[in-house]
Amino acid sequence: MANLPSNQTEIELPLTQRPVDVARALAPRRPATWVLSIVTVLVAAQIVHLLLTNANFEWDVVGQYLNSETVLQGVVMTLFLTVTAMTIGLILGGVLAVCRLSDNTLLRALASSYIWFFRGTPQLVQLIFWFNIGLLVPVLSIGIPFGPTFASIESNTLVTPLLAAIVGLGLHDAAYQAEIYRAGLISVDEGQLEAAQALGMKPVRVFFRIQLPQAMRFIVPPTFNSIIALVKGTSLVSVIGGAELLFSVKEIYSQTYQTVPLLIVASIWYLFITTVLNGVQFFIERHYGRGSSRTGSSSIVARFFDRRAAERTLNRGMES
Amino acid sequence: MTQPILRISGLRKQFSGVEVLKGIDLEVHVGETVAILGSSGSGKSTLLRCVNCLEVASGGSIWVGDELMGYRQESGDTVRRLTESQIAVQRRNVGMVFQNFNLFPHWTVLQNIADGPRSILKLSKADAIERSMALLTRVGLADRATAYPRQLSGGQQQRVAIARALALEPGLLLFDEPTSALDPENVSEVTDVMAALAAGGATMLVVTHELGFARAAADRVVFMDGGVILEQGSPAEVFDHSQQPRTREFLRKSLV
Numbered sequence: 001m002a003n004l005p006s007n008q009t010e011i012e013l014p015l016t017q018r019p020v021d022v023a024r025a026l027a028p029r030r031p032a033t034w035v036l037s038i039v040t041v042l043v044a045a046q047i048v049h050l051l052l053t054n055a056n057f058e059w060d061v062v063g064q065y066l067n068s069e070t071v072l073q074g075v076v077m078t079l080f081l082t083v084t085a086m087t088i089g090l091i092l093g094g095v096l097a098v099c100r101l102s103d104n105t106l107l108r109a110l111a112s113s114y115i116w117f118f119r120g121t122p123q124l125v126q127l128i129f130w131f132n133i134g135l136l137v138p139v140l141s142i143g144i145p146f147g148p149t150f151a152s153i154e155s156n157t158l159v160t161p162l163l164a165a166i167v168g169l170g171l172h173d174a175a176y177q178a179e180i181y182r183a184g185l186i187s188v189d190e191g192q193l194e195a196a197q198a199l200g201m202k203p204v205r206v207f208f209r210i211q212l213p214q215a216m217r218f219i220v221p222p223t224f225n226s227i228i229a230l231v232k233g234t235s236l237v238s239v240i241g242g243a244e245l246l247f248s249v250k251e252i253y254s255q256t257y258q259t260v261p262l263l264i265v266a267s268i269w270y271l272f273i274t275t276v277l278n279g280v281q282f283f284i285e286r287h288y289g290r291g292s293s294r295t296g297s298s299s300i301v302a303r304f305f306d307r308r309a310a311e312r313t314l315n316r317g318m319e320s
Numbered sequence: 321m322t323q324p325i326l327r328i329s330g331l332r333k334q335f336s337g338v339e340v341l342k343g344i345d346l347e348v349h350v351g352e353t354v355a356i357l358g359s360s361g362s363g364k365s366t367l368l369r370c371v372n373c374l375e376v377a378s379g380g381s382i383w384v385g386d387e388l389m390g391y392r393q394e395s396g397d398t399v400r401r402l403t404e405s406q407i408a409v410q411r412r413n414v415g416m417v418f419q420n421f422n423l424f425p426h427w428t429v430l431q432n433i434a435d436g437p438r439s440i441l442k443l444s445k446a447d448a449i450e451r452s453m454a455l456l457t458r459v460g461l462a463d464r465a466t467a468y469p470r471q472l473s474g475g476q477q478q479r480v481a482i483a484r485a486l487a488l489e490p491g492l493l494l495f496d497e498p499t500s501a502l503d504p505e506n507v508s509e510v511t512d513v514m515a516a517l518a519a520g521g522a523t524m525l526v527v528t529h530e531l532g533f534a535r536a537a538a539d540r541v542v543f544m545d546g547g548v549i550l551e552q553g554s555p556a557e558v559f560d561h562s563q564q565p566r567t568r569e570f571l572r573k574s575l576v
Contacts, residue, residue: 194374195422199436200412200488202405209435213426291425291468 061261065252066268074248075269081165081234081244082273086227088170093177098207100182111178118175124236126172131164131240165237165244173230180222184215216288224281228274245269325350325491325523326371330380333366340366342547343380348492348525353518355534356527357558358544359570364527367544368494371525372414373407384414384492412440415485419497421477423469429456429480430465436487455483459513475506479513486517493517495526499533511537531574535559543567 051057065071099111118126134155143149188211196206238247249262256262326348333341340363348354356364369375371382373390382389387410391399402410423432433452437443443451456462459479461472469477478498485493495514499507511530515537518524528534534541534555541558543551543566551564562568 189422191418191420191422192424195416195418195424197374197404197408198372198411198414198416198418198494199484200408200440202408205439210424214424288426291427291470 056260057264058258058261061258062264062268065249065262065265068252070248070252071245071265071269074243074245074266075273077243077248078231078234078245078269079273081169081237081242082227082231084166085169085173085230085234088166089173089177089226089230090223092170092174094181096174096178097181097185100178101185115175115178118172119179123168123172123233124239127164127168127236127240130168131159131161133159133164161237161240161242164240165234165242169230169233169237173226176226177223180219180226181215183222184217184219185211187218188214213288217285217292220281220285220288224277228277231273231277232270323350324348325385326525327383328367328371328380331367331370331377331382332379333363333370333375334378340547341370341377344547344549346542346549348523350491350523351521352539353522353524353526353537354540354542355538355555356525356542356544357529357531357534357570362544363547364544365496368416368496368525368527371492371494372411372416374416384410387413412488413491414494415488415490415492416494417478417481417485417496417498419500421469421474421481421501423477423481423484425469427468428465429461429467429469429472432469432480433484433487436484440488452483452487455486456480458486458516459483460509473506474502475509478502478506478510482510482513482517491523493522493524495524495528497527497529499528499530529574531559531571543570545570 096111096114099107100115102108137155139152140155140158141149141152143151192210192214193206196210201209234242234244235246237244238250241247243251245266249266253259253262324347326346328344328346331341331344332339344363344367346354346367356367358364366375370377371384371389376390381391388399389410390407391401392406394400423429427435430449430452433455434448437448437451438445441448453462453465456465459482461476461479461483464472464476464480469480472480482498498514499510502510507530511533514524514526515533518537518539526534526538536555538555540552541555542549543558543562543564545566551558551562551567558567559571562571
């Protein structure tokens with residue numbers, strides 16, 4: 001192309017010198033995307049085919065038990081255990097995290113030991129342990145250590161499967177939650193704390209108004225990870241006879257032997273609960289993303305809500 | 321001369337055995353603007369951060385008005401360190417502007433400024449907003465009250481930070497290299513605001529590399545080197561008739 005014959009009357013410009021406008025450029029060829037799409041469609045079709053034609057799923061049985069009283073009671077128990085254990089975890093975890101970050105050596109050591117122990121032993125072992133606490137301490141008393149006691153009760157009377165479950169799940173969750181809080185708190189820029197101090201804010205206010213709100217952006221995603229793990233973790237309680245969702249379906253299929261459809265019933269409920277939690281997470285993350293240039297996803301749903309949030313921000317800007 | 325609002329005597333500061341401040345004596349009087357110059361590592365930022373107790377001094381003393389910063393004198397010559405909450409109260413008379421602005425990103429511009437008057441001075445919401453808007457007007461940003469810090473340029477953020485520091489009406493303002501993180505074209509919008517403050521009678525202690533600002537707006541220039549104050553005097557004395565070879569070398573290199 002560079003050396004064109006000199007006798008040619010109309011000189012054809014070399015490719016690199018012709019006028020170009022990228023406005024009408026074609027999309028790049030992506031053969032791999034096409035292959036992947038076809039494979040995906042085939043596999044999806046296979047799965048749907050399996051779900052519809054394999055009689056072992058017994059969808060009629062699934063439909064029959066999905067709303068049955070025993071299953072619904074299990075769902076309620078699962079939700080109750082999740083909420084109570086989560087509450088213990090969120091509050092105790094916060095206390096532990098603050099202790100671990102404190103200047104006080106004793107508080108730091110106490111919190112570290114707690115986290116070391118409850119994170120280092122299996123949740124199932126802890127649950128069984130709390131349920132059998134009577135083997136270790138037959139009588140529980142309230143009183144002054146090594147001094148007089150004011151009230152006492154037999155451990156086996158006090159510790160029902162329900163109480164053992166709440167205590168076991170909650171204390172275990174708190175250890176993990178403490179580390180989630182701590183990760184978020186130390187991720188806040190030191191300059192933010194200095195600016196707050198320089199303005200004369202007292203430590204408690206610096207923590208709640210400056211450090212924690214900014215830490216929340218880093219705390220929320222792993223917290224929901226852990227809450228969702230907790231929802232499913234409540235199924236461990238079936239081992240100590242707590243009548244949660246898995247225990248309820250087990251009770252049914254141990255009599256009817258319809259194991260597969262009833263496990264599907266349980267799975268559908270677990271998925272339903274975790275899906276709702278995903279939605280809650282979206283809204284909470286959006287709330288704590290205020291003022292951030294990196295506000296999560298750019299999906300159509302997110303953009304719709306972001307626009308509404310922007311309008312609200314304008315209104316709120318005038319508030320202190 | 322008026323009484324000093326800031327009295328630093330024999331101030332020493334060590335970081336893990338390394339002496340960064342080796343006995344600093346400095347007074348700043350009401351209405352005075354003092355610029356601190358010096359190369360990095362000379363201890364000028366540390367000096368500033370000791371004044372409002374962001375750094376704990378290793379020795380000496382700092383008085384802001386009647387307050388011994390960070391400590392309380394008890395009977396005899398006993399001195400007891402204050403708690404963070406007590407230091408917070410002392411800090412309310414000392415405003416600070418940081419190199420990296422450090423505005424609170426989760427609050428709007430207005431919230432950043434109005435929070436202090438509202439929560440610390442206990443002004444009514446209307447009064448706090450009024451005061452904040454007046455300050456924003458003063459730094460030329462009244463139209464950005466509802467923006468979040470990240471939506472502003474560096475120069476605008478720093479002007480908001482100045483308004484925030486002014487909101488508690490402190491007796492002393494500290495500036496820690498307020499223009500060092502800015503694009504060159506944004507520097508003057510910040511130094512203009514600072515010069516106006518200085519001319520308006522504010523008491524300011526400014527660590528800066530902006531020699532033009534120091535010469536034009538400062539009443540006194542302090543040159544620090546190796547943790548000591550090497551020289552101080554009027555801008556003309558220090559810039560044009562420096563007695564110290566080290567100062568002259570610094571100025572020559574800085575002006576190139």
